[in-house]
Amino acid sequence: MKLFTVGPTEMPAAVRAVRAAADSVPYFRTEEFSALMLETDEWLRELAHAGEGAKTVYLTASGTAAMEAAVMNVLTPADRVLIVNGGTFGQRFVDICTVHGIAYDEVRVLAGATLTAELLAPFATQDYAALLVNIDETSTGQIYDVKMLADFCQRKNMYFIVDAISSFLADPLDMVASGIDVLIISSQKGPCISPGLAMVILSARIIAERVAGNNIKSLYFDFKDYLRNFTRGQTPYTPAVGICIELHAALERIVQVGLSEHLASVAKLATDFRARLRELPVSIPDYPLSNALTPVVFVEPIAYRVFEILKAEYDIFVNPTGGATANTVLRVAHIGALTVADNAQLVNYMRLAIEQARNEAK
Ligand SMILES: *Cc1c(COP(=O)(O)O)cnc(C)c1O
Numbered sequence: 001m002k003l004f005t006v007g008p009t010e011m012p013a014a015v016r017a018v019r020a021a022a023d024s025v026p027y028f029r030t031e032e033f034s035a036l037m038l039e040t041d042e043w044l045r046e047l048a049h050a051g052e053g054a055k056t057v058y059l060t061a062s063g064t065a066a067m068e069a070a071v072m073n074v075l076t077p078a079d080r081v082l083i084v085n086g087g088t089f090g091q092r093f094v095d096i097c098t099v100h101g102i103a104y105d106e107v108r109v110l111a112g113a114t115l116t117a118e119l120l121a122p123f124a125t126q127d128y129a130a131l132l133v134n135i136d137e138t139s140t141g142q143i144y145d146v147k148m149l150a151d152f153c154q155r156k157n158m159y160f161i162v163d164a165i166s167s168f169l170a171d172p173l174d175m176v177a178s179g180i181d182v183l184i185i186s187s188q189k190g191p192c193i194s195p196g197l198a199m200v201i202l203s204a205r206i207i208a209e210r211v212a213g214n215n216i217k218s219l220y221f222d223f224k225d226y227l228r229n230f231t232r233g234q235t236p237y238t239p240a241v242g243i244c245i246e247l248h249a250a251l252e253r254i255v256q257v258g259l260s261e262h263l264a265s266v267a268k269l270a271t272d273f274r275a276r277l278r279e280l281p282v283s284i285p286d287y288p289l290s291n292a293l294t295p296v297v298f299v300e301p302i303a304y305r306v307f308e309i310l311k312a313e314y315d316i317f318v319n320p321t322g323g324a325t326a327n328t329v330l331r332v333a334h335i336g337a338l339t340v341a342d343n344a345q346l347v348n349y350m351r352l353a354i355e356q357a358r359n360e361a362k
Helices: 013-023 031-047 063-074 086-097 117-123 144-156 204-211 221-228 241-257 259-279 303-314 341-362
Strands: 001-006 055-060 079-087 104-109 132-136 158-162 180-188 197-202 293-298 317-321 328-335
Touching: 001 031, 001 341, 013 241, 031 055, 031 197, 031 241, 055 063, 063 086, 063 158, 063 180, 063 197, 063 204, 079 086, 086 104, 086 132, 104 117, 104 341, 117 144, 132 144, 144 158, 158 197, 197 204, 197 221, 197 241, 241 259, 259 293, 259 341, 293 303, 303 317, 303 328, 303 341, 317 341
Parallel strands: 001 317, 079 104, 079 132, 132 158, 158 180
Antiparallel strands: 055 197, 180 197, 293 328, 317 328
């Protein structure tokens, strides 16, 4: 099996090694586990350029829970927010704000369009508490211009809430330089480890101004409790212990390799794959793309069939797409333990799968 999916991903050898070594997950209310968590957290905040006084909340949950918990802990129904909605995950922020009674306006990025300053301009004269964005909208692969969004937030004195679930460790990101107050991460995507652990990194200012004094109506998702417990490297409730150990191994490897080298290797894979696609009867969108994945646009409506053939005939998994583009777009990930040789093999099998799908359609 080979995974060209955004998450779960093909896991790095260093992560597989700790998974293989773990016959039982260890007991965790110990000094040893606390030390592992504190070391992991130093690396995580360093890799995010989180800055002075930033703190991380470790949730045993998937990424959506971290999005929802972030909204619950930093916003209230007295706020009005602006949401960039360019696909499935932008829509998820809309749904979360609806559930929690938080008023919002949407910057709609239509299919194929690029998020530009012109799209933001109509919202410049209104007051918002925060901007919510999925910096890589994973459903389309579009990477939004973080500097443009950061400048907008700074000019308007808004909090900047960034879901970087697929972009973290694939594209450059700097919380301090971009004034990011809340950064949302999920284990199975950027970090390329098992699903089940989600992280929310909070800036010193959002902790002081929003989290510390909040009045959240939730026991499990009360960040105040997580922050208090983490001063000693612990969580209030049982963490995903095995995944925490995987995260330690994954981040240790990236810190050893060096973040810029790591990012360069993901970028190289993405560039290599996009160049190889010229051999196939497909295209890629012309909006800016995250290094994390490439949307592959088919001429004929055979995308889902190509997904099925790759799976059935070659034991290769790519991401199908939901909704209106299900039959015309597949997404191929460049995160995880993949190589240029893997890209070459995938493109070869894609060629065969396209031929087969075309023959079936005759
Ligand atoms: C995958 C993803 C999510 C949702 O994560 P789950 O772990 O499936 O809950 C949220 N935002 C983005 C940008 C994603 O790519």
